Amino acid sequence: MATILEARDVCQYFGGLKAVEKVSMSIDEGDIFGVIGPNGAGKTTFFNICSGIFKPTAGEIIFRGEPITGMMTEKIARKGMARTFQNIQLFKFMTVLENVKIGFHIRTKTTMLSALLRSKRYRADEKFASEKALEILERVGLSAFKDTLASNLPYGLQRKVEIARALALDPKILLLDEPVAGMNPAETQELSDFVIRLNKDGLTIVVIEHDMKFVMNTCNRILVLNFGQKICEGTPETVRNDRGVNEAYFGKGLVVGEGYNNA
Amino acid sequence: MKMKIGAFVGKLPSWVKALGLAILGAALIALPIVYPKSYVMGVMCRIFMYMILAGSLNVINGYSGQFNIGHAGFYCIGAYTEAILATKVGLSFWIALPLGGVMAAVIGLLVATPTLKLRGTYLAIVTLGASEIIRLVALNWEGLTGGPIGIKGIPSPVLFGFKISKSIHYYYIFLALAALFFFVTYRVINSRIGRAWLSIREDELAARSLGVETRFYKAINFMYGAFWAGIAGAAFAPYFKFISSDMFSLDEGFNILSMVIIGGQGTLLGPAVGSIIVNFLTEFLRPISQFRLVVYALLIIIMMWLRPQGLVGASNSILAGKKIGGNLSRRGKGGAAVARAGGR
Numbered sequence: 206m207a208t209i210l211e212a213r214d215v216c217q218y219f220g221g222l223k224a225v226e227k228v229s230m231s232i233d234e235g236d237i238f239g240v241i242g243p244n245g246a247g248k249t250t251f252f253n254i255c256s257g258i259f260k261p262t263a264g265e266i267i268f269r270g271e272p273i274t275g276m277m278t279e280k281i282a283r284k285g286m287a288r289t290f291q292n293i294q295l296f297k298f299m300t301v302l303e304n305v306k307i308g309f310h311i312r313t314k315t316t317m318l319s320a321l322l323r324s325k326r327y328r329a330d331e332k333f334a335s336e337k338a339l340e341i342l343e344r345v346g347l348s349a350f351k352d353t354l355a356s357n358l359p360y361g362l363q364r365k366v367e368i369a370r371a372l373a374l375d376p377k378i379l380l381l382d383e384p385v386a387g388m389n390p391a392e393t394q395e396l397s398d399f400v401i402r403l404n405k406d407g408l409t410i411v412v413i414e415h416d417m418k419f420v421m422n423t424c425n426r427i428l429v430l431n432f433g434q435k436i437c438e439g440t441p442e443t444v445r446n447d448r449g450v451n452e453a454y455f456g457k458g459l460v461v462g463e464g465y466n467n468a
Numbered sequence: 469m470k471m472k473i474g475a476f477v478g479k480l481p482s483w484v485k486a487l488g489l490a491i492l493g494a495a496l497i498a499l500p501i502v503y504p505k506s507y508v509m510g511v512m513c514r515i516f517m518y519m520i521l522a523g524s525l526n527v528i529n530g531y532s533g534q535f536n537i538g539h540a541g542f543y544c545i546g547a548y549t550e551a552i553l554a555t556k557v558g559l560s561f562w563i564a565l566p567l568g569g570v571m572a573a574v575i576g577l578l579v580a581t582p583t584l585k586l587r588g589t590y591l592a593i594v595t596l597g598a599s600e601i602i603r604l605v606a607l608n609w610e611g612l613t614g615g616p617i618g619i620k621g622i623p624s625p626v627l628f629g630f631k632i633s634k635s636i637h638y639y640y641i642f643l644a645l646a647a648l649f650f651f652v653t654y655r656v657i658n659s660r661i662g663r664a665w666l667s668i669r670e671d672e673l674a675a676r677s678l679g680v681e682t683r684f685y686k687a688i689n690f691m692y693g694a695f696w697a698g699i700a701g702a703a704f705a706p707y708f709k710f711i712s713s714d715m716f717s718l719d720e721g722f723n724i725l726s727m728v729i730i731g732g733q734g735t736l737l738g739p740a741v742g743s744i745i746v747n748f749l750t751e752f753l754r755p756i757s758q759f760r761l762v763v764y765a766l767l768i769i770i771m772m773w774l775r776p777q778g779l780v781g782a783s784n785s786i787l788a789g790k791k792i793g794g795n796l797s798r799r800g801k802g803g804a805a806v807a808r809a810g811g812r
Contacts, residue, residue: 256677282679290677296670307667311679313660317688320659321652330660374679 208267209234209378209409210255210286215264217250217433224250226433227264232378232426237404238411239424241444243453247433248413249291252380255411256288257281269377283311285377289367289384291413297356301347301366302338304355308373309334338373345369345399360387365396372403379403381412385419397423421445429453496643500636509635513707515747516642517700520649522727522739524696527653529725530733531662532689533669535592538599539724541579542572542694544716546701548606551619551711561625565702572698573691575602580690584683587672599721607713618712622705638707645703646740649696654736656692665689669734726768732778741780 210232217225225247232238240248253259255266260275267273273281296304313330320327342348345365350358355366364384371379384400385393397419404410414420420427420441427444429437431453437444444450480488500509525539546568553564579598583591606613613619624633625641632638656662664685667675676682705711723746731742746764753760771778 258673258677278673278676279679279681282677288677290674294671294674294677296667296674298670299666303663303666307663307675307680308678310660310664310667315660317656317659317661317692320661321655323655327659334660370678 207234208232209236209269210411211267212251212255213265213267215251215254215266216262217247217254217259218262223433225254225261225430228428228430228433228435230428230435230438232409232411234409235404235407236409236411236426237400237424238409239420239427239441240411240413240430241415241417241420241427242430242436245432246430248430249382250433251430252288252382252411252413256286256380282374282376285374286380287371287374287376287378288380289364289371289382291382291386293360293363293367295355295363295366295370297354299355300352301342301355301358301369302335302351304366305338305341305369305373306334308370309337311374341369341372345372361389361392364388376408378409378411381410381414383413383415385414385416393419493647497640500639504636506635509639511747511751513635513638513642515743516639516646517704517707518724518727518743518747519646519740520642520696520700521724522731522743523646523649523653523736524693524700525724526728526731526733526735526739527657527665527696528689528693529728530735530738531657531669532665532686534686534690535588536595536690536693537592537725538579538595538597538718538721539693539697540716540718540721541595541599541602542576542697543701543704543720543724544599544602544606544713545572545575545694546698547705547711547716548613548619548701549698550702551622551705552612554623554706555619555621561623561706562627565699568702568705569695569698572701573695576691576694577687579694580687584686596718596721599716599718603713603716606716613713616712618710619705620710622709622711624706624709632706635707638703641703641707645699649699650736650740653696657736661685661688723764726764729768729778730771732781735778735780738778738780742778745779 208231212228212230214227214229215225216223216227228247228251240251242248250259254261257273257276257278257280265272265274268281268284268286271284273284296307299307309330313334315327315330318324339348339351342351345368347362347365347369350362355363358366364387368379368381368384381400385396388396393416400410400412400423412420412424424441426439427437427441428435429444429447429450431449436449436453437447439447499512521539521543525536528534528536528539549568549571550561550564553559553567554561559567579595583594586594607616609615624631626632632641657665664675664680667678667680668682668685668689672682727742727746728739729742730745731740732738749763749767750760753763756763775781
């Protein structure tokens with residue numbers, strides 16, 4: 206499998222704070238890649254670097270064989286990377302359908318003149334965006350809410366609208382920042398199934414999550430960060446048994462199954 | 469109540485809407501024939517002109533969420549461009565009119581480019597400064613603009629050998645321009661470009677992550693607004709036959725802004741309603757002369773308190789969220805609850 210997204214020694218310093226320190230990783234096409242770590246480990250910062258919101262202090266990000274370090278967010282989106290946000294950033298005062306329609310921005314080409322004349326292109330674009338948006342809402346299971354204002358939806362559904370909006374870009378890779386935060390176990394399971402289904406349709410997915418059950422059941426590879434540094438990368442099995450990871454989560458001294466160690 | 473009316477109108481079948489629009493259009497076209505009093509025509513001209521000005525400012529402030537308070541500057545550019553081209557070059561009004569708009573759009577781009585990273589108050593201050601710079605240039609560049617004397621004797625437009633000179637004639641020009649403005653803006657707003665503008669207003673970071681080139685769209689938005697302000701100015705110059713820099717002061721900018729706020733930002737109809745209300749008030753309050761400015765100020769304060777989204781604005785818009793009164797009362801209730809809990 207070809208590498209789709211690669212980080213090489215990425216560093217991000219905010220003044221004296223080393224939010225991300227020399228993190229390298231590579232994500233293969235078709236992966237469901239999990240990024241985990243305790244609070245403040247630099248996961249979201251790392252996402253922001255990948256999607257171009259931050260320009261890293263050092264290091265390189267390579268997306269589909271092309272360096273995208275420091276490129277503008279909107280350009281990276283155009284290259285096929287879509288993302289959601291930890292603190293849901295929907296267009297709150299627009300309907301769910303309108304939210305998703307904005308996601309079609311890069312896939313439509315209407316200019317001001319063609320909008321003014323309602324030319325063929327305008328009509329084709331509007332038809333395309335509306336139809337595809339409804340299709341995506343159907344897929345996510347939100348068609349009943351298409352005319353609801355995004356801010357009036359419950360939290361879990363807002364997260365789904367954000368995913369639907371990101372899917373409208375027809376991305377090659379989808380970055381989900383804590384997609385199941387605030388969801389109950391049934392909803393979590395449902396989203397996990399949905400993510401796996403998306404992945405089967407050929408979408409590479411990167412997900413930051415605190416819900417270990419979700420991560421272990423959904424992801425096939427996991428990157429663990431702690432204090433901005435990579436402490437482990439591998440399959441869920443490797444990560445679960447990694448001493449460094451256990452120490453990061455449960456503290457030094459007591460490792461499950463071993464009792465106190467002397468180190 | 470207004471919201472309910474809006475929802476009601478929205479649900480009407482399209483032929484009813486088209487019929488309503490046709491009746492309105494016919495009534496507006498027939499008005500000068502039925503009631504050709506020059507005073508009324510003059511007021512109507514002002515109303516239509518301010519509809520374009522307030523409407524174009526609304527595209528910037530209401531749709532893309534930028535904060536321009538120096539709209540008078542672009543209006544000034546349009547007026548002077550037309551006046552200079554008509555008096556010094558002898559260009560026809562019909563060519564000078566779009567050139568006035570283009571010139572304002574170019575200046576709009578110049579103002580917007582260094583400010584694309586600015587938002588809110590900072591952008592507002594820059595536009596304020598730009599508006600004043602434009603006015604001062606008009607005041608001091610005597611060779612071109614006539615300086616403090618202004619430009620006199622701007623020739624009337626001629627259409628197929630017919631000289632347009634009375635306000636009843638201008639009524640139709642301003643009506644046509646306002647109709648064109650609303651038609652064009654309606655179509656642009658309801659397209660991919662309008663959606664991009666709205667997404668910038670709602671959440672710029674999210675818009676960027678969806679591939680919306682926010683800087684480009686903000687610049688286009690600014691240019692679009694400035695263009696129409698320029699058009700309004702270019703039509704105003706021959707109508708008034710005389711322009712001078714003091715007509716385009718900051719007061720004028722605030723006047724336009726107040727129409728947008730009173731009518732409702734981010735709605736197509738709002739600035740039109742605002743223009744009608746403010747212009748009628750101007751006429752009704754003539755007896756109290758300068759004190760009418762106090763009435764405007766009070767009106768704006770009351771509007772910000774009770775209906776920050778404007779008369780036409782929907783109660784569920786982003787602007788309604790900034791309602792001062794609502795927040796205060798909510799905070800008041802919360803405070804009371806805390807006090808009660810503390811008492812126990």
